[in-house]
Amino acid sequence: xxxxxxxxxxxxxxxxxxxxxxxxxxxxxxxxxxxxxxxxxxxxxxxxxxxxxxxxxxxxxxxxxxxxxxxxxxxxxxxxxxxxxxxxxxxxxxxxxxxxxxxxxxxxxxxxxxxxxxxxxxxxxxxxxxxxxxxxxxxxxxxxxxxxxxxxxxxxxxxxxxxxxxxxxxxxxxxxxxxxxxxxxxxxxxxxxxxxxxxxxxxxxxxxxxxxxxxxxxxxxxxxxxxxxxxxxxxxxxxxxxxxxxxxxxxxxxxxxxxxxxxxxxxxxxxxxxxxxxxxxxxxxxxxxxxxxxxxxxxxxxxxxxxxxxxxxxxxxxxxxxxxxxxxxxxxxxxxxxxxxxxxxxxxxxxxxxxxxxxxxxxxxxxxxxxxxxxxxxxxxxxxxxxxxxxxxxxxxxxxxxxxxxxxxxxxxxxxxxxxxxxxxxxxxxxxxxxxxxxxxxxxxxxxxxxxxxxxxxxxxxxxxxxxxxxxxxxxxxxxxxxxxxxxxxxxxxxxxxxxxxxxxxxxxxxxxxxxxxxxxxxxxxxxxxxxxxxxxxxxxxxxxxxxxxxxxxxxxxxxxxxxxxxxxxxxxxxxxxxxxxxxxxxxxxxxxxxxxxxxxxxxxxxxxxxxxxxxxxxxxxxxxxxxxxxxxxxxxxxxxxxxxxxxxxxxxxxxxxxxxxxxxxxxxxxxxxxxxxxxxxxxxxxxxxxxxxxxxxxxxxxxxxxxxxxxxxxxxx
Numbered sequence: 186x187x188x189x190x191x192x193x194x195x196x197x198x199x200x201x202x203x204x205x206x207x208x209x210x211x212x213x214x215x216x217x218x219x220x221x222x223x224x225x226x227x228x229x230x231x232x233x234x235x236x237x238x239x240x241x242x243x244x245x246x247x248x249x250x251x252x253x254x255x256x257x258x259x260x261x262x263x264x265x266x267x268x269x270x271x272x273x274x275x276x277x278x279x280x281x282x283x284x285x286x287x288x289x290x291x292x293x294x295x296x297x298x299x300x301x302x303x304x305x306x307x308x309x310x311x312x313x314x315x316x317x318x319x320x321x322x323x324x325x326x327x328x329x330x331x332x333x334x335x336x337x338x339x340x341x342x343x344x345x346x347x348x349x350x351x352x353x354x355x356x357x358x359x360x361x362x363x364x365x366x367x368x369x370x371x372x373x374x375x376x377x378x379x380x381x382x383x384x385x386x387x388x389x390x391x392x393x394x395x396x397x398x399x400x401x402x403x404x405x406x407x408x409x410x411x412x413x414x415x416x417x418x419x420x421x422x423x424x425x426x427x428x429x430x431x432x433x434x435x436x437x438x439x440x441x442x443x444x445x446x447x448x449x450x451x452x453x454x455x456x457x458x459x460x461x462x463x464x465x466x467x468x469x470x471x472x473x474x475x476x477x478x479x480x481x482x483x484x485x486x487x488x489x490x491x492x493x494x495x496x497x498x499x500x501x502x503x504x505x506x507x508x509x510x511x512x513x514x515x516x517x518x519x520x521x522x523x524x525x526x527x528x529x530x531x532x533x534x535x536x537x538x539x540x541x542x543x544x545x546x547x548x549x550x551x552x553x554x555x556x557x558x559x560x561x562x563x564x565x566x567x568x569x570x571x572x573x574x575x576x577x578x579x580x581x582x583x584x585x586x587x588x589x590x591x592x593x594x595x596x597x598x599x600x601x602x603x604x605x606x607x608x609x610x611x612x613x614x615x616x617x618x619x620x621x622x623x624x625x626x627x628x629x630x631x632x633x634x635x636x637x638x639x640x641x642x643x644x645x646x647x648x649x650x651x652x653x654x655x656x657x658x659x660x661x662x663x664x665x666x667x668x669x670x671x672x673x674x675x676x677x678x679x680x681x682x683x684x685x686x687x688x689x690x691x692x693x694x695x696x697x698x699x700x701x702x703x704x705x706x707x708x709x710x711x712x713x714x715x716x717x718x719x720x721x722x723x724x725x726x727x728x729x730x731x732x733x734x735x736x737x738x739x740x741x742x743x744x745x746x747x748x749x750x751x752x753x754x755x756x757x758x759x760x761x762x763x764x765x766x767x768x769x770x771x772x773x774x775x776x777x778x779x780x781x782x783x784x785x786x787x788x789x790x791x792x793x794x795x796x797x798x799x800x801x802x803x804x805x806x807x808x809x810x811x812x813x814x815x816x817x818x819x820x821x822x823x824x825x826x827x828x829x830x831x832x833x834x835x836x837x838x839x840x841x842x843x844x845x846x847x848x849x850x851x852x853x854x855x856x857x858x859x860x861x862x863x864x865x866x867x868x869x870x871x872x873x874x875x876x877x878x879x880x881x882x883x884x885x886x887x888x889x890x891x892x893x894x895x896x897x898x899x900x901x902x903x
Contacts, residue, residue, distance in 0.1 A: 224391020228409030252391030267326030271401035285309025291424025546797035553603025568785030602636025604717030624751035661729020661747030679718035
């Protein structure tokens with residue numbers, strides 16, 4: 186299930202719906218224990234986010250007060266807004282309460298800080314990774330009710346300091362509020378009445394609340410200057426903040442339309458199989474009126490701009506349909522429809538998958554989900570020669586382990602374990618052994634495995650491999666272990682740099698030894714560079730040549746390379762992106778990232794591998810000239826938030842690569858330049874020409890030169 190769909194459907198399922206005849210109370214308090222008096226002072230705003238499950242009429246709103254002012258004059262000013270919230274690129278749960286990440290910003294109207302205006306002041310959220318630095322993260326859309334202004338509810342002191350207040354929308358002077366299905370709205374309440382008073386407890390107003398952790402967080406608070414003279418956290422951060430609480434508010438609605446079903450549809454991943462694929466859909470469609478029922482469910486799919494549909498069978502809310510198998514390279518867009526007895530038809534969100542088509546002679550398998558695969562692929566290959574960089578297919582961790590059917594398409598496989606393999610690694614040895622045995626002198630098979638967690642195959646127990654085992658015969662490793670030595674030495678921890686030596690005069694790593702010289706030390710430091718702990722393993726080589734050693738333990742081996750008739754391998758029990766140079770007397774001093782030294786730590790290994798066999802018209806000065814111009818499928822696809830688009834030019838040309846939406850409107854220009862013959866990659870981060878994040882959906886990108894034109898599809902799923 187995509188992150189975006191998970192947000193929407195989990196949101197709907199957690200939104201409590203208590204049915205009384207035809208009236209429903211929309212609330213977030215289901216299953217929560219009220220234990221918090223969450224309040225503020227005049228000028229502060231509270232907001233809560235809702236998505237109605239069907240057409241209907243909102244009749245009233247209940248506010249469960251936990252703190253009333255001790256003097257008369259206080260009030261709640263209530264309005265309803267369309268929602269410009271949540272945002273797909275932000276995980277609201279992850280940043281709730283965190284300063285300054287949860288700070289959205291405010292409007293500065295001549296020194297008066299408010300929820301509306303023209304001069305938006307950006308908050309800390311704009312500086313988050315993945316956020317749009319130029320986007321106004323204002324959670325409110327247009328006002329929906331009342332037509333202008335707000336409706337005020339007076340607050341009166343009482344002995345209990347608590348009360349349940351009800352705003353009757355139907356009997357107000359502005360009439361009833363109607364909202365449409367699946368249109369999120371936000372109830373906004375301003376605390377008012379004591380703008381000129383202090384923040385003494387006698388003026389405090391608050392709501393019964395409970396802690397709540399969910400993405401998106403439904404409640405936000407706007408801190409004004411009276412309650413927060415120097416901002417919420419003392420950094421002038423007035424305005425909206427995402428909070429990890431929910432206020433006990435209930436919107437009472439009479440639903441009179443057909444139900445809006447909630448869909449849970451299997452999101453199929455890329456496959457190399459051309460067989461039929463089963464799709465399961467759970468559809469919840471309770472009708473508060475009891476008058477409408479679900480009569481038919483169908484599975485729709487689009488291939489090459491032609492749309493088909495098949496019936497789905499099932500009952501008890503679970504339905505199953507079958508998508509016909511497709512040829513390699515096919516992209517399938519599919520969705521589910523639900524038809525009701527009153528004739529209404531509702532659609533699920535669309536999903537897509539591709540039938541994997543091997544197009545390059547190199548496979549990069551990133552078997553870890555801790556880093557974005559697109560960025561990981563870039564950094565692990567950016568320093569390689571043009572014969573390698575951009576000339577590879579990607580297999581992601583989420584697509585499953587490598588298989589014989591997959592690897593047999595390739596000459597070179599670069600297998601990266603990262604912070605630990607996502608898939609069961611026990612099958613790798615048999616798949617890779619059979620593949621390496623198929624290599625020939627003319628077309629050798631070459632395998633590079635990097636990462637500190639190959640020991641997962643034995644549950645991290647030290648292992649000695651027999652002579653016939655894949656690890657011994659091909660990788661050149663007789664024993665893996667002792668493992669995780671960097672976590673147990675007395676002078677370091679898994680979060681600190683761990684001294685690691687290249688081997689002097691070694692043809693693959695000797696240049697790193699030379700660079701260190703007498704003043705620098707090479708370290709393995711994955712926590713700083715990649716965000717996961719350091720679990721370096723030792724090994725005892727069989728036939729492999731040692732290229733990294735551990736100076737902390739008598740220079741035990743950390744990496745080897747090996748070769749035989751028709752194959753070459755390299756095995757590193759460490760991560761190449763985590764290699765850095767420091768002053769050994771001060772590892773907090775300025776450092777040198779290994780990726781920027783001498784072409785990068787892995788480049789000589791790939792030079793030793795030698796280039797794969799390309800269909801080229803010639804190689805001059807190390808540059809491969811493609812036989813034809815080509816626009817490749819983007820990877821990853823679907824993507825969020827970044828995808829890479831590779832292309833080739835068979836001659837120098839003016840190149841234009843443009844992104845269009847489904848309506849054929851230009852969204853972004855990625856390339857508009859004269860370029861020589863060669864291979865290239867450009868990234869798209871889902872940003873339009875105005876610098877704003879685009880919505881989820883299907884996009885087209887077109888490459889045009891004087892004698893070439895091609896179009897591909899890509900799907901952004903948030």
